[in-house]
Amino acid sequence: MNLELLQRIENSSAHRKSREDNAQYILNNPKLISELIKLAFNTGNKDHYKYCWILELVLEERLHLADPFLDVFCSKISKFSHESALRPISKICMFLAKHMILTKDQEQKIIESCFDWLILENVKVATKAYSIRALFELGKKNDWIYLELKRIISDDYTKYSAAYKAVSKEILKKMK
Known part of the structure; x- marks a missing residue:
């Protein structure tokens, strides 16, 4: 598990800039998409929705990253x-x-x-x-x-x- 990813997103807010910064982090490190998806789909995690916010922005920019996870x-x-x-x-x-x-x-x-x-x-x-x-x-x-x-x-x-x-x-x- 990428601790920097966890920390970045858990400390994020709903503000557009915060979400965009985290999405850019994923776009700059596309190997993290699988971790982002796992975290977004872990509905038992109280912050899973924050990961969904970031996933939306990442896929809006590069939808093909979803291919292996469809x-x-x-x-x-x-x-x-x-x-x-x-x-x-x-x-x-x-x-x-x-x-x-x-x-x-x-x-x-x-x-x-x-x-x-x-x-x-x-x-x-x-x-x-x-x-x-x-x-x-x-x-x-x-x-x-x-x-x-x-x-x-x-x-x-x-x-x-x-x-x-x-x-x-x-x-x-x-x-x-």
């Missing part, structure tokens, strides 16, 4: 419940849906998690918005997704904030 990522995304981890994990799902070639099994696990996040009441809007975008992308190959996504978005449209409504309206327009 099966692990997809098999574990349903284990997250901490909202501070769900937002970056759902955003990573969106990146993967848009830019990676996924196996049917990987797609299925992302689809299931995104639909779960959409229908759960206690999940915040940002996670729902990234889930909607990921499902839209995956629906390009799996047309049944659009039927279910339209129904959920329409049913929930009035329940959530302006941000949710804006994403919903955008995606509904694209699905027509």
Whole structure:
């Protein structure tokens, strides 16, 4: 275990600069990506969400670093419940849906998690918005997704904030 990585991230904060500095540390030391992923997916660690924040920024910059870990990522995304981890994990799902070639099994696990996040009441809007975008992308190959996504978005449209409504309206327009 890389002690410098542990110390850097455990002492980090939610401030963008702090997250970006830690992401840059990983980008400068890509061999640490496997440790970052292990730490992010250790939901028993009280700080696992901080590792998820960093993972999101790293993969936004270099999504190909996720290649060797896609099966692990997809098999574990349903284990997250901490909202501070769900937002970056759902955003990573969106990146993967848009830019990676996924196996049917990987797609299925992302689809299931995104639909779960959409229908759960206690999940915040940002996670729902990234889930909607990921499902839209995956629906390009799996047309049944659009039927279910339209129904959920329409049913929930009035329940959530302006941000949710804006994403919903955008995606509904694209699905027509």
